[in-house]
Amino acid sequence: MSKLPQIDPATATGAAAELLAQVQKTLGVTPNMTKVMANSPALLNGYLALSGALGGGVIPAPVRERLALATAEANGCEYCLSAHTYIGANITHVDADELDRARDGKSTNPHIEALLTLSNAILGTRGAIDDADLDAARHAGVTDSEIGEVVGHIALNVLTNYFNTLSQVANDWPVVTPRLAA
Incomplete structure (x- = not known):
């Protein structure tokens, strides 16, 4: 059992809702990790930003x-x-x-x-x-x-x-x- 709750995208509000919607739009799914990271929108935003930046790098x-x-x-x-x-x-x-x-x-x-x-x-x-x-x-x-x-x-x-x-x-x-x- 997770030590932190999952934030339900359907009931999320504010920055957490926006970020989870971005994950769903980008991936077509909302993995549990991102739902739990949404407890801290700053963390989820940082993760998505670094992942996105590296995704545009030279390593395929x-x-x-x-x-x-x-x-x-x-x-x-x-x-x-x-x-x-x-x-x-x-x-x-x-x-x-x-x-x-x-x-x-x-x-x-x-x-x-x-x-x-x-x-x-x-x-x-x-x-x-x-x-x-x-x-x-x-x-x-x-x-x-x-x-x-x-x-x-x-x-x-x-x-x-x-x-x-x-x-x-x-x-x-x-x-x-x-x-x-x-």
């Missing part, structure tokens, strides 16, 4: 989903693993093997694997990566724009991972269990 959606999976696995967030596995498979059309590899920071594509490896290194060191890690990413073709966006995606995904774990948001996606919990 199928790679963003892999980055989200790697971070969710590292943080043990079942809700985010479930959501991004579903989105990765059904919306960005990443095959199941690649989605599974992403959870471990791996890919059959060397450039994507370099992004995942960099992301896991940044996450694991709280940003204090070795020069060798950055050099390896650049050697694999990772650009400065991608490096910046990887940090942005870590921030976005840690936000949702921690929020969902703390709030115990009811999972409205096909369940994917973190490997550490399995």
